[in-house]
Amino acid sequence: MFSSFRQTMAWLHTWFGLILGFVLMVAFFFGTLSVFDREIDRWAIPETRFEPQTMPSFDHILLPVLRQVEPDQKEYERQMPWLHDFGQGPMTPRLELPVDEYWAYTTHRDPVLVMGVGFGVPHPRDPAAHNHIHGDVTIDPRSGVLVPDDALKIGSRWFYPMHYSLNWTWKYLGYWIVGLAGFFMLVALVTGVIIHRKLFREFFTFRPGHQILRSTLDLHNLTGVVALPFHFFFAFTGLLIFAGWLYFPVGNTLLKPLHDLEHQREALEIGLPYERSGHPAPLASVDAMMAEAQRRWDARGMPGDVGFLVVRHVGDVNGYVSLYRAGSDRVALVGEGIHFKASTGEVLREDPPRTVVSEIHDFLVGLHLQHFEHWFLRWLYVLGGLLGCTCIATGFVFFVEKRKRKHAEAGGQGSRLVDALAVTTVTGMVIAAIGMLVVNRILPSDLIGKGDWEKGRLGTYPAACPVAQCPGNGGTDQSCLEGTVSGDRGTGGGCSAAELGYHRRPSAQDRAH
């Protein structure tokens, strides 16, 4: 089919890059925004614009709030009929579900604290499964006052999941699409390096003065090559994060019996109770346990604050409290978990040093998830993300520029279609994200279901994008993207793509260009 290996690779790079480039663009753009997801949350919810806080007192601030938390109504209605065994009688009413688990989570960037309660299902269909109905809340850790949870955390609950799931949760379809795109990103990087004839000789090459095809390709190569390690490792580690539980979930399918057995064996071996005993017991001071954990981390030369706290089997003799260190000075999220008996506060176990395999895994996952405290590196990641966006966008421009004249002369619509899709994806997405943040500031903060209003708008923002006004047929010679990004070519600058004469046939001057 192709005369050379390089041509084969070029075909692969062009077509898979084109098709999955649209998804990759979304992943890169929202991934870039996600570097500052918590900070965008602050934009969206101005009441929470105060200094990040460390984990507050559990005994005095968290526990009183946790005791008030109710199981989520929607989750109860959706999950309870699945989890409950109707052979043992009717469903336990929502407000009578017993508390089984408390958790709280914070990072060095969070002023507010998310926490929640896992409620047990008294008569579960599958006793071995994770039978929980949840109730989550967000509080101001300084006072324990609830922050309304229906105010959408645009950064961490919308832009961030958009990055890896397109916010398309039905059958995890979005995760799969992004995963596929991530895989082909690796392919695109490898094929890109193969078809790039002068990787080192043109390492610093960008010739903006040359014709558009040349300078676009320069920019595509430049942004791809200088950040090649970034692109490669982020695609790879992104896949790695989801490989274990979504893409290759052998632990829940093929090897499930082994997996469950291992869990029980592990619980026995490490001495942390796997199940409730049925005998009630009080909860000792968790604050004292937090102080002890910090003392032990200090002694190991890894001082730090508590980032994640879980109380399992609440109110039972078997109850225990697990404390994990917040990510800070290491790339890997080094939890260094310490587990205490809930009723007495004695240390049951300290997690052992990690194996080499898990250290490598934690490093790779950690470099993508960025729990660490390093503002400079965060900004460098933003740069890497924007370089990726530029690389993809210039890929689109190159695709269109290379073919548009031929297509126009043949009366084909191919490059027009790609052009339109590229503009809606690239420009539309930027407009949508900005629009969402603007709408967030315009809508009154006490509007009921404000978050849903904001989400609802996201899909309509790209309609404001100029491409929506580019109907019609016939050949086009001026790409939408140029029209919006550099609207100065040939028409005196600054006008929208719609004004750029979409019905114009290629002129003699353009052909000569």
Add this chain to the structure above:
Amino acid sequence: MVDAAAIYLMGATLAALLGFAWLALAMEVHWRQVFGRVGPSPGTRSALRLLGGASLLGSLGLCLLADHASMAALVWFMLLALAGVCVALLLAWRSAWLRRLWPG
């Protein structure tokens, strides 16, 4: 401590920029862009390469002084990306600025 790390990182950024700039000057096409004449001579080229390579290594060293090794590696690779883009854009639009980096 925080201040020391910030100074090391500034140094690392500067070293990465200088390193890539020197490596670019060692290439004929960029040398011509900057100095407007043929070159560099073989001796100059070796010197520029050596200087560039050493500067990049120095940048890595400063990153290692500033942070835990695992973190430093990430910072360094990202600094290379930053420096690479900066040098390429300087060569494209402000190539004369790089003249000061070599007495040629």
